[in-house]
Amino acid sequence: MNFFDNAGVMAIGTRLRMLSEKLTEDASRIYEMYEVALKPKWFPVFYVLSQNGQKSITTIANEIGHSHPSVSKIVREMVKEGILSEKKDSKDGRKNNIVLTARGKNIANQILEQYHDVEHAVQAMLDQSRHNMWQAIEEFEFLLEQKSMLKRVTEEKKQREALKVQIVNYEPKYHPFFKSINEDWINTHFVMEEADRRSLENPKEYILDKGGDILVALYDGEPAGVCALIKMNDPEYDYELAKMAVSSKAKGKGIGWLLGKAVENQARAMGARKIYLESNTILKPAINLYHKLGFKKVIGHTTPYKRCNIQMELEL
Template structure:
């Protein structure tokens, strides 16, 4: 399924989906049993049933909803004849909520249904599953009270924005990111070919051992991009396996990786640097052209990739070559 693959980013969506599922299930049971209430009314009605007349603020605090949300729900309950509002004699600026006789009678008739709901949930989720879920919910609620999530998110965002992008060489601990980042864009735009699967699955054998190099872009501890410089023969290199996490597009990771690969090519006194790509990848092709790659009139003879219909060769400007030589000296 798609949402689980998004992990933390889809937490709210998954919880809402579960919430809607349970609300819908209980509403269906209420209708089947002839109860004239809705599942979303339950927290307010139950609180008033147990505590008697009280303020909207007290209800909101007790059930963890906003004052506005509870007030709007109270209006619906008043319209349904289950709740009434009356002025607080001690403070005329606020009103009190209390169940009407109709509301009392409606809730009194729900006992067998509530028991059925409790038992049905246990039967569906299992004792252990329900206990795990309720324990996790309690722990989550406690954590959110102690560490508000908005503050945590904004603090992380500030750290990411302030962080300096790093370009680091291959490390075995980063191996999985080489596969992940490349598979992400290949699956989005094309498909993973056998040659991709072989190279990405064992980069130490197919990239590093033959004399190539792999770089990673890292931002505040997050690995957000990668690229490889493959040695085809002495002095001849292929720029390949360039991939940037789509979440971090526009932050300069691609250009920084490209610059690192070109710098390494010059450091090694490389004779030729080429790449293969696809004409659909307009943004990437423009970036390659801007750093000195020149489009060739036809695809590269003997290309290993089915998707490759673009062949580009690096033709550095004299100034860039001179600067690279001076840097080496």
């Protein structure tokens, strides 16, 4: 049974690591064959110094794409072997530069034949390959720079979990959830106010009967989030987006975004031109979501809430 045949492309990290280990093992033997006193992991540091003279550890780390601690450890090992040394920077006495010692320079001359043979051996293998791995690695690295593997998997996770989300209209059976989830987040960050109590105790009277609406997000059939559209008596705004909350158990599944888009579409279907909302900047995930939905900051509107320190609007 072949592990990679079964695991497929999701084992790419394991496969690249095994390939790296195989090449590193051969590299150690190649250094021995040419009697070059280097270890494979030292090569990037040694090469940049042999080509460009003295450099700080930070500069080396940036050039070879390693972390500062990793380069520091390698430099210490090579200093101990007499290949590198540290010297004060001529322009900044507070900074140390790393340089090749006399022994390091001898190795730099000695290794040239090894460079020639290794380069030709690798190029010959690339020429024999159907796909040029060097170019493929460059392309793969570029794609990861644009968007990390973590980000890509996170997006796939959200897309898969979004298929389990259903946005439905409010029914009386959802009232306990609507009330409790909003009370939880308000009491966690602020203090319940009279306007909260009225709308949460009797959403039918204070929201639905006045021309508003409430949407409920179900995840796997269970309530996971809510959001209300409250009809406004305002010449500029038609509805207020309010009482948006997502269960802590359902965080990270894109439910806030799906609720926001559903409320936006509902407001548009109800003839709204602008949606208004009030929030507080300590609720950073919520503020980021509102910006993502297209809301923009506005000022100058009266509010019944002491906790409000930011007001936003969305033109439909």
